[in-house]
Amino acid sequence: MFATQRGYGEWKDGWEFPGGKIETGETPEAALKREIQEELDTEISVKERIDTIEYDYPNFHLSMDCFWCEIVSGKLELKEHEAARWLTKESLDSVDWLSADKALIEKIRLML
Numbered sequence: 001m002f003a004t005q006r007g008y009g010e011w012k013d014g015w016e017f018p019g020g021k022i023e024t025g026e027t028p029e030a031a032l033k034r035e036i037q038e039e040l041d042t043e044i045s046v047k048e049r050i051d052t053i054e055y056d057y058p059n060f061h062l063s064m065d066c067f068w069c070e071i072v073s074g075k076l077e078l079k080e081h082e083a084a085r086w087l088t089k090e091s092l093d094s095v096d097w098l099s100a101d102k103a104l105i106e107k108i109r110l111m112l
């Protein structure tokens with residue numbers, strides 16, 4: 001599991017799954033591929049969907065599709081994030097996840 005720490009904005013320092021918002025006309029898979037290219041200078045292939053997280057933050061509702069991915073080429077260079085870590089089943093709780101991600105972590109824990 002590759003986790004990244006937000007380098008700016010409202011949730012600066014919070015840990016997340018790299019990715020971002022879907023642009024008009026884009027599929028979730030294409031958006032993820034584009035975001036990882038932009039954020040990490042890495043080409044990925046998007047595999048099975050893990051889950052769709054629905055979470056109510058105080059000021060907006062987040063609907064987030066999450067996928068397993070494989071690296072095709074690139075070295076996961078941090079273009080926007082502050083830090084990143086590869087986590088194992090045992091170390092999944094070692095970072096401070098964004099609130100919306102906590103339910104997903106529980107699901108992934110059972111899959112690893």
Ligand SMILES: Nc1nc2c([nH]c(=O)n2[C@H]2C[C@H](O)[C@@H](COP(=O)(O)OP(=O)(O)OP(=O)(O)O)O2)c(=O)[nH]1
Nearest residue numbers: 009015016017018019020021062064098099100101
């Ligand atoms: N990428 C990502 N975003 C997450 C996660 N958990 C979570 O609550 N979020 C929230 C943070 C943001 O509000 C939104 C993701 O959009 P984004 O990554 O494009 O956010 P951003 O603040 O950089 O937005 P922008 O400046 O590009 O418009 O979802 C997660 O695990 N990964």
